[in-house]
Amino acid sequence: MTFNTLALAAQCLLALSSFACLCLATPRHLGQRPGTDNSPRWRRGLRIVGLALLAFTATIGIHIEGWSLGLVNLFGALTLAVFVVLGVASYYPKGLEPMALTGATGAIALASANWLGVL
Template identity: 35%
Template sequence: MLLALLLCYAGFTALCLSMPRHHDELLGSKPSARRRQGLKLGGWLLLGLSLSAAVAANGWSFGLVDWFAVLMFSALALVLLLPYRPRLALALAGVSLLACPVAAWAQC
């Protein structure tokens, strides 16, 4: 469950950064078209990996329910952090990507 949460948060942050407005706010520059495509692809890939992690942990029946809960929680956390602590939101995405291998190892 922790792995799915970390992957979801990182995926939503990547999708957020693929938008020019948020990219400019957080990183100080507009993204190029290539970077935007890469962030979109990476974000959707991370969300797909989070689905597979949730299903692997709990099976299809409870895994999908857990995945939807993790999706809502991570999106809510990102939406609440962006207006007040945008740098913290970005730092948490980096930490979540770094913590994913540890969470994957703990899940096995």
């Protein structure tokens, strides 16, 4: 795998995680989870994490590919992530939390494997 492929995969996973956090930040989807705190403070934290992950996703794409192809890769990753999150939120809303954690963990694993030269 080349560095650009790993960067695009990390972008997709980060975008998936960020949109899952933003989806969970709405009272409707957070209220579907039993036993979770539906306070405005918790929702604000999820919004901040989601927006920070989106900013980091954009930073990866623009840093690796430059402004022209980096934005193209970014919009492709965002489109794919939005369709996946919408599908999961519509048919299996309980899967949003694991998806947010798995996406962030996978992106960190890809970045560290690339940095260490494993892949």
